[in-house]
Amino acid sequence: MIIYALFVMIFVKNLCHTIKIFTLFISQMRLKTKIMNIKPYPLIVFDMDGTLIDSLPDIDRSCQTLLKSYGLPPISTQSVRSTLGDGIKVTIEKILDNAGKEASFIDRNEAIERFIKDYVPHAADLSKPFEGTEEVLIKFKKNGWKIALCSNKITQAAKNILEKLNLQSYFDFIAGGDCFADKKPYPVHLLGIINYLQVLPTKTVMVGDHLNDILVARNAHITGSIFAEWGYGDLCIGKEATMRARSIKDVPIIAEKMIDKKP
Ligand SMILES: O=C(O)COP(=O)(O)O
Numbered sequence: 001m002i003i004y005a006l007f008v009m010i011f012v013k014n015l016c017h018t019i020k021i022f023t024l025f026i027s028q029m030r031l032k033t034k035i036m037n038i039k040p041y042p043l044i045v046f047d048m049d050g051t052l053i054d055s056l057p058d059i060d061r062s063c064q065t066l067l068k069s070y071g072l073p074p075i076s077t078q079s080v081r082s083t084l085g086d087g088i089k090v091t092i093e094k095i096l097d098n099a100g101k102e103a104s105f106i107d108r109n110e111a112i113e114r115f116i117k118d119y120v121p122h123a124a125d126l127s128k129p130f131e132g133t134e135e136v137l138i139k140f141k142k143n144g145w146k147i148a149l150c151s152n153k154i155t156q157a158a159k160n161i162l163e164k165l166n167l168q169s170y171f172d173f174i175a176g177g178d179c180f181a182d183k184k185p186y187p188v189h190l191l192g193i194i195n196y197l198q199v200l201p202t203k204t205v206m207v208g209d210h211l212n213d214i215l216v217a218r219n220a221h222i223t224g225s226i227f228a229e230w231g232y233g234d235l236c237i238g239k240e241a242t243m244r245a246r247s248i249k250d251v252p253i254i255a256e257k258m259i260d261k262k263p
Pocket residue numbers: 047048049050083084085086087088091150151152153210
């Protein structure tokens with residue numbers, strides 16, 4: 001009887017051990033499959049304002065409408081342009097901070113809401129893609145690249161613009177500044193896109209005209225960045241980028257050179 005009980009105990013112990021090994025084996029197989037599923041597609045990530053789209057006219061119009069609604073005088077388009085890059089919230093704060101004493105009592109949150117209400121539905125009334133944008137997107141698609149947008153704009157505004165300009169279908173993912181826990185230059189914005197598309201940071205290139213675009217590429221440790229010299233940013237930002245491009249039409253050839261396309 002004792003010997004029989006001993007046999008049962010040994011059998012149960014071995015069975016538990018076997019189950020443990022089997023579970024470990026299954027989880028390792030799952031991990032291997034997940035790693036193998038990461039596709040070798042290269043990814044090109046574009047900033048929007050001043051890189052793909054000349055969006056300043058609509059932003060400027062909504063800024064002037066906002067100032068007028070508070071009885072404040074208009075400001076120059078150049079001043080509006082200098083506030084771009086960190087998203088709408090920062091743009092409105094900067095504009096009101098520069099509007100003098102009369103603007104100091106304006107509730108910033110209410111002003112941002114007022115701006116969004118006017119801007120989002122009209123974000124593409126006057127905006128146009130920079131010359132060559134569509135042919136560049138077609139070229140990337142043909143060459144087997146994934147395409148994403150990484151903008152500090154509100155996602156809905158970015159989508160409205162791409163839809164109205166018939167460019168939305170080229171994008172595998174559109175991530176505005178409200179898409180992840182933080183926005184450019186924080187790496188979570190770009191890494192969120194990379195993770196969503198299941199591609200590799202080492203096969204990703206970021207294109208942009210603002211320091212945030214160059215810094216997000218650096219912070220996310222991707223292949224590198226291309227500074228958009230045709231955009232709204234100061235040309236000296238180009239020194240911080242991996243490469244520079246004079247025109248959007250030069251981007252595909254530069255990006256191809258930056259990426260090692262071997263699997
Ligand atoms: O609207 C902004 O301030 C910035 O937008 P962008 O990231 O597309 O340049």
